[in-house]
Amino acid sequence: MRKLSTVRRIAATAATGVAVTVLGSSLLAVQATGRDGPSKGPDGLKAPIASPNAYPTSWPMYAGKPSHNSAFSAPASAQGLWKGYNWNFAEARAIPLSSPLAYDQSVLGLRAAPVKTTQTIGNSVGVTVVNGIVYAEEAAGYLYAVNAATGKLIWKAQGNNEMMGNPIVENGVVVATTGDTGFSFSQVQKYAKGKPAIRGMGFAAIYGFNAATGAKLWRVPTVGEDMSSVGYANGMVYEGTGDGHVIAVNIHTGATAWSTNVGGFDSMSSMAVSGNELLVGFSNPNYLYAINATTGTVMWKQTVAGLANTGVGDNSPSVDTHSGVVIQDSVVNPQPTSTGGTTMDLQVWAANSTTGAILWQTNLGRGAAPPAYKAGLSMIHKGVVYVGSPITSKFYALDEATGKILWQFQIPNAGPAGGGRGGAVYYHNVLWLAAGPNVYALNPKTGAVLGQRPGGGRYGIVNPVIVGGTMFLDNSWGWIQAMPLSSIYPNWNKVPG
Numbered sequence: 001m002r003k004l005s006t007v008r009r010i011a012a013t014a015a016t017g018v019a020v021t022v023l024g025s026s027l028l029a030v031q032a033t034g035r036d037g038p039s040k041g042p043d044g045l046k047a048p049i050a051s052p053n054a055y056p057t058s059w060p061m062y063a064g065k066p067s068h069n070s071a072f073s074a075p076a077s078a079q080g081l082w083k084g085y086n087w088n089f090a091e092a093r094a095i096p097l098s099s100p101l102a103y104d105q106s107v108l109g110l111r112a113a114p115v116k117t118t119q120t121i122g123n124s125v126g127v128t129v130v131n132g133i134v135y136a137e138e139a140a141g142y143l144y145a146v147n148a149a150t151g152k153l154i155w156k157a158q159g160n161n162e163m164m165g166n167p168i169v170e171n172g173v174v175v176a177t178t179g180d181t182g183f184s185f186s187q188v189q190k191y192a193k194g195k196p197a198i199r200g201m202g203f204a205a206i207y208g209f210n211a212a213t214g215a216k217l218w219r220v221p222t223v224g225e226d227m228s229s230v231g232y233a234n235g236m237v238y239e240g241t242g243d244g245h246v247i248a249v250n251i252h253t254g255a256t257a258w259s260t261n262v263g264g265f266d267s268m269s270s271m272a273v274s275g276n277e278l279l280v281g282f283s284n285p286n287y288l289y290a291i292n293a294t295t296g297t298v299m300w301k302q303t304v305a306g307l308a309n310t311g312v313g314d315n316s317p318s319v320d321t322h323s324g325v326v327i328q329d330s331v332v333n334p335q336p337t338s339t340g341g342t343t344m345d346l347q348v349w350a351a352n353s354t355t356g357a358i359l360w361q362t363n364l365g366r367g368a369a370p371p372a373y374k375a376g377l378s379m380i381h382k383g384v385v386y387v388g389s390p391i392t393s394k395f396y397a398l399d400e401a402t403g404k405i406l407w408q409f410q411i412p413n414a415g416p417a418g419g420g421r422g423g424a425v426y427y428h429n430v431l432w433l434a435a436g437p438n439v440y441a442l443n444p445k446t447g448a449v450l451g452q453r454p455g456g457g458r459y460g461i462v463n464p465v466i467v468g469g470t471m472f473l474d475n476s477w478g479w480i481q482a483m484p485l486s487s488i489y490p491n492w493n494k495v496p497g
Helices: 079-083 105-120 185-192
Strands: 007-010 020-023 038-040 087-090 128-130 133-138 142-147 153-158 168-170 173-178 204-210 216-222 231-233 236-240 245-250 256-261 272-274 277-282 287-292 298-302 318-320 325-336 342-352 358-368 379-381 384-389 394-399 405-410 425-427 430-442 449-459 465-467 470-474 479-484
Touching: 105 449, 128 168, 128 465, 133 173, 133 479, 142 173, 168 231, 216 245, 231 272, 236 277, 272 318, 287 325, 318 379, 325 358, 325 384, 342 384, 358 384, 358 394, 379 425, 384 430, 394 430, 425 465, 430 470, 449 479
Parallel strands: none
Antiparallel strands: 007 020, 038 153, 087 479, 128 133, 133 142, 142 153, 168 173, 173 204, 204 216, 231 236, 236 245, 245 256, 272 277, 277 287, 287 298, 318 325, 325 342, 342 358, 379 384, 384 394, 394 405, 425 430, 430 449, 465 470, 470 479
């Protein structure tokens, strides 16, 4: 093999606040070392890439915060971030961004192909951005660390099944999970008889990786799938599994501190952490649980009438830590149609985070059941709940105190698979949303479109991450992206406060 060219490291100027690694043209990515192992990229292995003051320094839960508003300012010195980075990184099984078709859409159809592409090839949920590195889980089974400024690969690691979560980064450790959507025939029979059923047919595990190098630190296998994202607090990570357990694992060693059997299965309900309270949803039976993070004791559980089979376990709760309100959305009131389909409502409901008491319930509209993930990721900002519905392919703003619908935005070009699964971001008095093939800037008071741009491919349960003037996100086609906010809405930084 030809020798690698000399690596030249150039320190950041005071004006940019960003350190960039420049490499000679003959430097190639080292090939993967096999399952569970890291592979190096042309940016080498050292981190952080940028000034630690320019980016978030940790990522404790799905979307970074219990409210799911993944927006972060940056110091004025980080001029590159404020101007906006612009790059696209192709993951291992990426299909062309220019392709209007999902993988095998010609045989799977307009409804099934986009969902299957998301679940097996692309990115099911959004990215994580910490210390100048973008971390993303690809459903094809890879975890990536990419330079936030350049879009160049730093390292890549592989799990033993599909990766569908939002990586958690704390204390130099990246935590990712593996699992799949399948049910074995024996489990389907149990489910049909109303008995407990385990979700996940392949290997499932929670992994700890070195955030700088990608080296595997530990692996905790579970019986049921681990598709959802873990939550972190006080040196522990917490996960809901496909066999009805909530488990606490030491982030440094992988040792299990406690395991609580709540029953049912957690599909894609990612753990929200509020103080010493863990909030997560399970299906079969359908309950939203509040669990003591120290002991694993169930503090309360709550449900609503008419829940469909996917119910609570497929949807992640959001928490307003200031008002003590938990927001959960669920599909309810399923009814078969004469043509063999199903119609249902998407209902958003609020609960008291201390007692679990229901505060209000609001239906967002009825329609044909969309394939796979049937609800949206709610986001809370200053008394307003923002959430989408793939049943109606609309995005909504609701009053947090009453559940009253304030406005709704019809998502263009959502397609038969439906749009509105991903969460929005409130930043600089603009609401930012990735839905269907586009990224939007909306007026948060009215839902009116301020600006938009095509991102390429399709966006599923993807919440953008904003740092300074740059948006980081990924999509169902298997791409990690960075784009300037100005390319979506040129006047974004001129909106009055």
